[in-house]
Amino acid sequence: MSDNSHKLPAYVYAIAGASGGLSNVLLLHPMDTLRTRFQARSFSLPGSYYTNLIQASYSIIRQEGFWALYKGMGPALVGSMISWSLYFQSYHLFKSRLSSWGETVPTHLTASTCAGIVTSLVTNPFWLVKTRLQLQIGQVKHRKSVSSNTVPTHYRGMVHGLFSIVREEGLVGLYRGIGPSLLLVSHGAIQLTIYEYCKTWFLYRNGDWKRQRDRTLHVTESLIASTVSKVMASITTYPLQVIRTRMQETSLRLYFLESFRCIVQMEGLKALYRGLFANLLRVTPSAALTFLTYEQVIRLYSVVFI
Secondary structure (H helix, E strand, O other): OOOOOHHHHHHHHHHHHHHHHHHHHHHHHHHHHHHHHHHHHOOOOOOOOOOOHHHHHHHHHHHHHHHHHOOHHHHHHHHHHHHHHHHHHHHHHHHHHHHHOOHHHHHHHHHHHHHHHHHHHHHHHHHHHHHHHOOOOOOOOOOOOOOOOOOOOOOOOOHHHHHHHHHHHOOOHHHHOOHHHHHHHHHHHHHHHHHHHHHHHHHOOOOOOOOOOOOOOOOOHHHHHHHHHHHHHHHHHHHHHHHHHHOOOOOOOOHHHHHHHHHHHHHHHHHHHHHHHHHHHHHHHHHHHHHHHHHHHHHHHOOOOO
């Protein structure tokens, strides 16, 4: 985050965050679809339908068409823009409230955790619909590896999916997987803390605090800081993403510990990291692109309006 935050209104962070989230989804959504398919129980049982990224991509394109890789893109775009916009704005709001703590690790952890909780509560319905849409196999013939109750209804899109979930599962249905989603707040906390540490190192590594205080990161610095922070956070919290997908893919009411126990008992601990490679291929450029866009929007605003 930019150190010249005292100069910028809150809406600038919202616009910068939304821009980063939008660019992320537009370029990297197919990898997110592959990751979701690998995580889901329907595609990860013994004799699984997908065995590796190349085979999975080929199978989806051959059986469902190229645009099947972009299933769920509507809620992903909306959810990502709202998520990043709200996250960055909330982060700086909470951070300003904790200004008396200074630029410390507790400040970054507390601000990012609070921002993550707010964001998760607001955007969970969009991620739920995205997951359900990504797991639909359209007009493809029924396969033994795909459970008939994986996705309760064939959703025509984001709006139809939201209304269908409310009608069939109640309002509480929109918050399936909210438990691991809230625990995944730790992902953002870890990521932002490492990012801020890397950023501080880049800004002040030559010891000239006064001269460096108000500048933003250069492109290369932003790419390195965002990539390192995202990879470390992703590896640490990935099992929570798998559990969330398992809870969201079905209309059955599953609980966090129950889902965790079923995965470990039926598929082993390694199943908690199924799809990790696809996830890293997505999140590494995703984080770099999001934070790069974010920093450049802040820089552009600073140049034009300040």
